[in-house]
Amino acid sequence: SGKNPVESVSVEFEAKSARDGAWYDVAAFLSHRLFESGDPEVRVRFSGFGAEEDEWINVRKCVRQRSxxxxxxxxxxxxxxxxxxxxxxxxxxxxxxxxxxxxxxxxxxxxxxxxxxxxxxxxxxxxxxxxxxxxxxxxxxxxxxxxxxxxxxxxxxx
Ligand SMILES: [Zn+2]
CATH class of the missing domain: 2.30.30.140 (SH3 type barrels.)
Known part of the structure; x- marks a missing residue:
């Protein structure tokens, strides 16, 4: 649609970064895949961060509703x-x-x-x-x- 994906999701979720183990607000979910284990993973853009900080994150363990x-x-x-x-x-x-x-x-x-x-x-x-x-x-x-x-x-x- 040409819409900026960063603007298409309101901040309702938080995700745990593998870099430091801390939780950050999610600005957007960019894409998803099934990892070898069968667990779904999403590519996350963190709120307040740029594309260079995007991460693949395990949906089941490391994404949840915002605290x-x-x-x-x-x-x-x-x-x-x-x-x-x-x-x-x-x-x-x-x-x-x-x-x-x-x-x-x-x-x-x-x-x-x-x-x-x-x-x-x-x-x-x-x-x-x-x-x-x-x-x-x-x-x-x-x-x-x-x-x-x-x-x-x-x-x-x-
Ligand atoms: Zn009190």
Missing amino acids: LPCEATECVAVLPGDLILCFQEGKDQALYYDAHVLDAQRRRHDVGGCRCRFLVRYDHDSSEEIVPLRKVCRRPETDYRLQILHAARAAATN
């Missing part, structure tokens, strides 16, 4: 045991990696929003860190928890 940044009221949906996408700031780079929540320290919110702290362990290097909510992206599968909470609040005010 969601948390608003201040959504900290209640982040629970110990959860897989999250967590912003790890290293000496040279700051990237989004898979991590698991080990513990959630709930604190009273103030004008600045959520003051809760989360003890997380990164999957790729097993390092542990205490992070604020702004570094946590939750998986879309946790949406049902917020729906339950909203329903319960609505019921309580009736």
